[in-house]
Amino acid sequence: GKDGYRHYMEKELHEHPLVIGQTLQRMVDPATRKVVLPELPFSLADVPRAVITACGSAFYAGMIGRYWLEEIARLPVDIDVASELRYRNPPLDRHSLGLLISQSGETADTLAALRALRQTAVHILSVLNVEHSSMARESDAVLGTVAGPEISVASTKAFTAQLTVLACLSIATARARGHLDPLREEELVSALLDLPTRAADALAQHDAVRAMARVVAEARDVLYLGRGSLFPVAMEGALKLKEISYIHAEAYAAGEMKHGPISLIDSSVPIVASAPHTPLFDKTLSNLQEAKARGGRLLVFTDTKGAERVSAIAEQMVVLPHVHDFVTPILQVIPVQMLAYEVAVLKGTDVDQPRNLAKSVTVE
Numbered sequence: 133g134k135d136g137y138r139h140y141m142e143k144e145l146h147e148h149p150l151v152i153g154q155t156l157q158r159m160v161d162p163a164t165r166k167v168v169l170p171e172l173p174f175s176l177a178d179v180p181r182a183v184i185t186a187c188g189s190a191f192y193a194g195m196i197g198r199y200w201l202e203e204i205a206r207l208p209v210d211i212d213v214a215s216e217l218r219y220r221n222p223p224l225d226r227h228s229l230g231l232l233i234s235q236s237g238e239t240a241d242t243l244a245a246l247r248a249l250r251q252t253a254v255h256i257l258s259v260l261n262v263e264h265s266s267m268a269r270e271s272d273a274v275l276g277t278v279a280g281p282e283i284s285v286a287s288t289k290a291f292t293a294q295l296t297v298l299a300c301l302s303i304a305t306a307r308a309r310g311h312l313d314p315l316r317e318e319e320l321v322s323a324l325l326d327l328p329t330r331a332a333d334a335l336a337q338h339d340a341v342r343a344m345a346r347v348v349a350e351a352r353d354v355l356y357l358g359r360g361s362l363f364p365v366a367m368e369g370a371l372k373l374k375e376i377s378y379i380h381a382e383a384y385a386a387g388e389m390k391h392g393p394i395s396l397i398d399s400s401v402p403i404v405a406s407a408p409h410t411p412l413f414d415k416t417l418s419n420l421q422e423a424k425a426r427g428g429r430l431l432v433f434t435d436t437k438g439a440e441r442v443s444a445i446a447e448q449m450v451v452l453p454h455v456h457d458f459v460t461p462i463l464q465v466i467p468v469q470m471l472a473y474e475v476a477v478l479k480g481t482d483v484d485q486p487r488n489l490a491k492s493v494t495v496e
């Protein structure tokens with residue numbers, strides 16, 4: 133049942149701390165505080181490049197995974213949505229890694245991409261929540277997300293569980309490739325182990341999120357902005373809003389706004405920005421100032437370190453704890469998903485069963 137929550141989506145949102153913790157328990161040795169992946173049938177040290185593919189929210193998780201694999205492990209990564217990957221026919225040698233991400237393990241587009249990658253004989257590693265699934269059977273190895281069953285059609289907790297696995301994979305890959313000294317690993321693992329507590333703090337921000345939701349629920353169009361690893365967070369926010377509230381939303385990399393969508397900005401198009409205090413904060417803030425100067429209403433997700441400067445320009449903000457840059461997108465996405473949920477509740481839509489959508493999409 134829903135355990136007293138209004139919808140499965142609300143219940144599943146509240147499981148973020150639990151599923152991040154459970155997923156970490158599988159991948160981090162508590163004694164040594166080191167990432168320990170299950171045995172893989174190939175060596176991460178020998179992989180020259182990776183191609184990530186997935187659909188929808190899982191694709192956005194993959195985009196964040198790319199930042200980590202490139203930044204921390206210095207591994208070249210290509211990424212494409214599964215329904216397009218085959219048409220690019222990317223040149224890959226047989227030591228390359230095909231990295232697939234799926235909650236259900238049954239998504240037809242992702243399964244077809246897996247089979248296409250199989251033809252080029254790359255190693256197939258899948259990040260899956262349903263471990264007895266078609267994709268699990270056809271992969272060389274599976275990294276399980278421990279999110280438990282996700283009933284709401286809109287994905288929530290599976291997303292943070294996917295990110296947790298991808299973060300651990302990035303650490304293990306970095307170590308295998310000789311790009312991670314023990315001190316740095318300790319720093320990154322500590323940031324991950326701190327996340328369940330921080331995620332609970334994020335969930336406690338529901339009043340601030342609901343206040344934002346009242347503004348968004350009145351809008352016809354919403355623009356989501358983020359930079360770096362927070363750009364996929366913006367994309368996830370826009371997708372979730374469209375899916376369950378039927379409000380049109382678009383996500384842009386914050387720096388791209390001035391190359392076009394800035395012409396849309398007026399007081400009727402709220403701007404939802406993800407702007408915690410990372411090294412990219414100043415640049416994002418100046419993009420937000422440009423938007424404000426054109427009459428944009430700013431609704432900003434930030435952190436305790438960014439709050440003072442954000443409060444000078446934002447109409448509303450949600451302030452999360454300041455955490456290590458590495459784990460910031462995992463934490464910041466939680467209230468962004470919650471915003472979509474609260475807007476849908478205000479609109480009175482069928483939150484758990486949005487029109488035209490199915491939990492797993494088994495046609496191409």
Ligand code: F6R
Nearest residue numbers: 188189190234235236239286287
């Ligand atoms: C978003 C959503 C979809 C799925 C996508 C992939 O809320 O639910 O975009 O993320 O259909 O599904 P899986 O992960 O099962 O392959």
